[in-house]
Amino acid sequence: MTRIPFDYILKGMKRDKTNRRVYICHTYYHVYIAVVKELVGRRERSGSADIILSTMSNDFESLEDRLKKSGVFENIYTYDEQEDVTSEKVMKYHRDRGNIILNLMQRITYTKLLGKLQEDYIPTDISKYGDVYVFCDSDPIGYYLNYKKIHYHAVEDGLNSGLLDDQARNANKGAWPLKKAMAKLGLIFIESGYSRYCLDYEVNDIKANHSLPPNVVEIPREELDKKLSVEDHRILVEIFLTDPDRLVGQLLNKSASDANKPNVMILTEPLCELDVRKRMFADIVDEYKDDYRVIIKPHPRDLLDYEKEFPGVVVVKDRFPMEVLGDITGFKVDKLVSVITQIDNVYFAKEIVYLGLDFLDKYEDPSIHRKTEMLDK
Structure with a gap:
């Protein structure tokens, strides 16, 4: 190889x-x-x-x-x-x-x-x-x-x-x-x-x-x-975001209570059963909500209603791959949190927090998500 x-x-x-x-x-x-x-x-x-x-x-x-x-x-x-x-x-x-x-x-x-x-x-x-x-x-x-x-x-x-x-x-x-x-x-x-x-x-x-x-x-x-031009980034934004100005406004316009808080964006994933997923992301939100303005970006295939489950949290309901956020000129978040979504190609976050399988083990039987490790034993 x-x-x-x-x-x-x-x-x-x-x-x-x-x-x-x-x-x-x-x-x-x-x-x-x-x-x-x-x-x-x-x-x-x-x-x-x-x-x-x-x-x-x-x-x-x-x-x-x-x-x-x-x-x-x-x-x-x-x-x-x-x-x-x-x-x-x-x-x-x-x-x-x-x-x-x-x-x-x-x-x-x-x-x-x-x-x-x-x-x-x-x-x-x-x-x-x-x-x-x-x-x-x-x-x-x-x-x-x-x-x-x-x-x-x-x-x-x-x-x-x-x-x-x-x-x-x-x-x-x-x-x-x-x-x-x-x-x-x-x-x-x-x-x-x-x-x-x-x-x-x-x-x-x-x-x-x-x-x-x-x-x-x-x-x-x-x-x-690195080979994408400014025009290429514009094309990607226009393809994947139905209303980029509205989205950026939603992400950056803070309420009075959140005005002085940095932004943390949490990426969800269509993993675990719904009740397990709800409990897991509730714990993640609780971890950050006091010190950060929390933004949830649901995975396009994640059907959990995060607005209903977490009132007061900013939920990006638009369906798009999170990579396109890096194509928006000048857009940044202070911190990005992921459970198992690989985020090596994220360029819009100042800090990245990858929780990984050890974190997921706390909520779900490891044999469900560690199949490859089990295969190697």
């Missing part, structure tokens, strides 16, 4: 079939990184790019319209990605038969059927693109690309997501060497770099992972950020 030169993002690991690229995204963060990669890369290479927004696990609301207006992508598609549970035919081959050989034999069929299930829902011919970038290829789109024998670049699901979850290994416990070999033959599918058709697996930091495939490439997000 070696660090790949930064100019890798401009050429990929294969010669383009065409000068067209496509990014397949499942979350706001995915879209943010896709836009950043395209803004940086398009100044130094020819061709155009499209983007596909999967609606399987996320509501992008009006983001599609703002992406169209930005002109970063030539076409914006939505994809009604089909989970295996939507098909009895597929799920028939997703049952434990009590024997590793029988399970692997039926998995060959499962891999093919789940990929085939996507055919009527794919919004464009993905095989026509010279470069295909897929975030979270563990979702059914990965099975589709395997089924259609389409080569692609896999991109890590979230910043340093391999630090807390070795996704490929955790999803393939038992007979790991055999399963890897079968994936390289295209018989079954394994995400995050192990598929026969995955050209490379892109991560922010090689060291921030438990284990990685041999085709890993490192493209630090900080280096991408």
Whole structure:
């Protein structure tokens, strides 16, 4: 595993079939990184790019319209990605038969059927693109690309997501060497770099992972950020914030009681059961509320009503990746607090507090969120 030169993002690991690229995204963060990669890369290479927004696990609301207006992508598609549970035919081959050989034999069929299930829902011919970038290829789109024998670049699901979850290994416990070999033959599918058709697996930091495939490439997000122009930052703000002036006003205009307090922003996450999550963030708010003006930035997929639960606390209800706050000229907070969200790419906070898994252990059975550590034992 070696660090790949930064100019890798401009050429990929294969010669383009065409000068067209496509990014397949499942979350706001995915879209943010896709836009950043395209803004940086398009100044130094020819061709155009499209983007596909999967609606399987996320509501992008009006983001599609703002992406169209930005002109970063030539076409914006939505994809009604089909989970295996939507098909009895597929799920028939997703049952434990009590024997590793029988399970692997039926998995060959499962891999093919789940990929085939996507055919009527794919919004464009993905095989026509010279470069295909897929975030979270563990979702059914990965099975589709395997089924259609389409080569692609896999991109890590979230910043340093391999630090807390070795996704490929955790999803393939038992007979790991055999399963890897079968994936390289295209018989079954394994995400995050192990598929026969995955050209490379892109991560922010090689060291921030438990284990990685041999085709890993490192493209630090900080280096991408440094290459963004003032105009690029403006474009990112206009894409991801529906009303940036109102948002900045909400963040910076203090009430009389908070006038002399510094700002602390707490990032939430869709982790734990709702009652556990509520108790955990209540404790964090209590830790800071006397000395700080508390701002809560909910994760786009976190559905807990923080305004109701914490009256008097500033809650940013807009749905956007927190990274875009760093694109707002002059915006800063005094302190940023995160439980497990990786915040190495945060540039708008004077001080960062990362609570980590030891803190989470106090609220939830460690076996739930320490799966990778359990796997290594």
